[in-house]
Amino acid sequence: MKARVHVMLKDGVLDPQGEAVKHALGTLGFSGVEGVRQGKVIELDLTATDRAEAEAEVRRMCEKLLANTVIEKYTVEIA
Known part of the structure; x- marks a missing residue:
């Protein structure tokens, strides 16, 4: 069984990496981006058989x- 965890900063928490990406996109000519939040995805291979x-x-x-x-907030997907 596989699990995927999405971890993001909670709303209202400063995201300096997201701001850096937003700025970089602007300098590359992508002017339509109003905000960026950066997070992480963690994939797990599990031995469990019960979802x-x-x-x-x-x-x-x-x-x-x-x-x-x-x-941070997170969501879990089991496949």
């Missing part, structure tokens, strides 16, 4: 290590 248990385990991973829940 609900796998999702619960990945959420525990996020709470303990994969996301800083003070400033």
Whole structure:
């Protein structure tokens, strides 16, 4: 079973990497970009066979290590 975790900064948290990308896009002539938020994607190969248990385990991973829940939000996809 595979899991994909998307981690993004929460709304209202300053995103300096996103701002740098926005600025770089502007200097390259892409003037239609009003905002950029940058995050990360983590893909996991799991041995679990039960979808609900796998999702619960990945959420525990996020709470303990994969996301800083003070400033980041995350979503989990199980496939």
